[in-house]
Amino acid sequence: MKVGLITIGGELLNGTRTDTNASWIGQSIEAVGANIDWHMTVNDNAESILSSLDQVPKEIGYLLCTGGLGPTHDDITASVLYKYFDSKSVFDESYWQLLIERFKSRGKDIPLSNKNQAMIPEEGKVIPNPIGTARGLHFKNKNYELFSMPGVPSEMKYMMTNYILPIIDNHSEKNHIKMIRTTGIMESSLYEIIHPYLNTDEKVKIAFLPRFTGVDLRISSKDINYLNKFFSKILPLIDKYYYGNNNEELEDIVGKILIDQNKSISTAESCSGGLISDRFTNTPNSSNYFKGGIVAYSNKIKTDILGVNEDLLTKTGAVSEPVALEMARGARKAFNVDIGLSCTGIAGPSGGSKSKPVGLVYIALSSVDYEKVYCFNFTKDRKTNKLMTSQTALNILRLYLIKND
């Protein structure tokens, strides 16, 4: 089944926003066996929206639209659609009362401009939105079914997942897609390992998607058995790097292992500034194993709270192998946990020297019966250094836990 997409918003055309909705939608549509075959990005004015609706190719069976359902003057998608689908709109008093209540429960008065979001079509359905105030719209004409969603990603994703994808899925042939997530290996090295197993008959399609935190492999096939056979061949070759599937994050995987092994952990971060701790706590129920962390951005905290030896700090400097190790030990003792994980480095852009350049990072792990410090040279960019430090630290912890170090 061919699917069309119209993303509405001047901010997409003038580049104020990158259209991440379109790529999320493209992936989710392919996952249910259909394809986005036609995509226009248009300004949020009636003329542009109407003109794009007139250009929808005749083979399109479902048309998705995002954007323009908010409460302000430039949110005109709904009124354009009422007109295009020749439907009157009526005021939904019960929804308006519900919105008033929702705002009240947060101690706020609802602005009157939200009133346009309580309109519903006479000819057509509304798509529920428990996350925000703008409900979606679902119209049909003789060629296609149209689904209009807000541009807010979380609200769009809710509607896609709970309302739209189930409808599209019913009519189509499944495409089996799996994302294999790796870290700690470069794209070209991963390619060298895998390419002897890439078939030429296109039964399996594979895309390499490099990120700063690792390389994702997007593997798809119409044939689930063939796909599973392919996995059983390649996964053993990359098991040191392979940590999860699809949208699984490294912190979620590590969290599961910590729960399985009934182990607790704490962090002592310098150059990553709290990002490791932030990532641990993105996982629901992480308080079961993550007991807390110290962001030791000053030497005084390294000595006072983490117990790093003051003479050592003076002798080796804060960015050094022994200080990293004492920080990991200090985190383990201060929080009375099984494992302490630490990092210290030069995040940049300034603060580097010839012997300790920007990007130099030490990561240490300390448990009762095992301790190790690792040294890395990441990049010149501050945020990328923080990100790579956090990913590498989590992977060091993973390899320690699964005894694959």
Next chain:
Amino acid sequence: MKVGLITIGGELLNGTRTDTNASWIGQSIEAVGANIDWHMTVNDNAESILSSLDQVPKEIGYLLCTGGLGPTHDDITASVLYKYFDSKSVFDESYWQLLIERFKSRGKDIPLSNKNQAMIPEEGKVIPNPIGTARGLHFKNKNYELFSMPGVPSEMKYMMTNYILPIIDNHSEKNHIKMIRTTGIMESSLYEIIHPYLNTDEKVKIAFLPRFTGVDLRISSKDINYLNKFFSKILPLIDKYYYGNNNEELEDIVGKILIDQNKSISTAESCSGGLISDRFTNTPNSSNYFKGGIVAYSNKIKTDILGVNEDLLTKTGAVSEPVALEMARGARKAFNVDIGLSCTGIAGPSGGSKSKPVGLVYIALSSVDYEKVYCFNFTKDRKTNKLMTSQTALNILRLYLIKND
């Protein structure tokens, strides 16, 4: 001048890649006073490309294309354009020799598949590409000039900057654009404040861009004086919410004020799990004022390191106004700084109760001569709660520093 854009590539439609080229192009085109008015994303097959060329609206004066100029079998843009513009292609021997030399200097033999990149049109020009092997194409017909570029971002940007933007710029009038960033106010409430000042003659264009962390106002005008007058009218009305311009982040703004006032700060985070600390340390040189933080994910740390009273914890629970305040005090004292900033709450998805639902967050600020605790009810989503907590805490700090609380 109206500009059209065709981005070519199946990976954009199926979501394997997010179209970051489109937003970069949109920004750079607007900066020279023109606008992307029409944008299609199409598959890399001849039929789709030809069909999109047939649909270019007549008011488009320049048409930009990206993608499909590589050396492999699915790179067919050039051959489609030769056909569409009725131009023969001829082999450019001198460029081919140059490519051979370039590869040789890297110790490589050039694959024969690169030979198609040495073709040039009889009717049309090539756009130089010193970064990669694929040169761009420049055609004219009676309606528009077409520029075809590779999809590789660095090569596209080179051609835009050095060849295409100078051509488009010559014909157009400068557009003045400013992004006004706000937090702590909803889109609809901001709209109610500003809409009486919105002129109807379109001298100033304004777009509301809501995020979980606040609403950005993108304001543009051809008339810089008019734009400045507009700012002087509206900024005093929203100064409690307005924190920065363009790409400035709240943590950068707060950091500047802390440096100006020569004040230091530390954090004690529970529900935000280190995100506030992570954001403080995204700012270069933040170690000048940010001394560190405690992520107190267990009660034991709240008592042992932050000095929260154990009886209080038992009596009021960790998520309470007095505990938030003791955490802020504890952070201030443990790190010996001017300001302690803390939060405690129910991040979700579990852990909520009727009296303390998911989304309930207390944020406290403590300095020598001022202390205050704030209570919020955010959302049901864990990561969004963390994000909103961090943004709100930073804004509470900002308002305290500028004495606008």
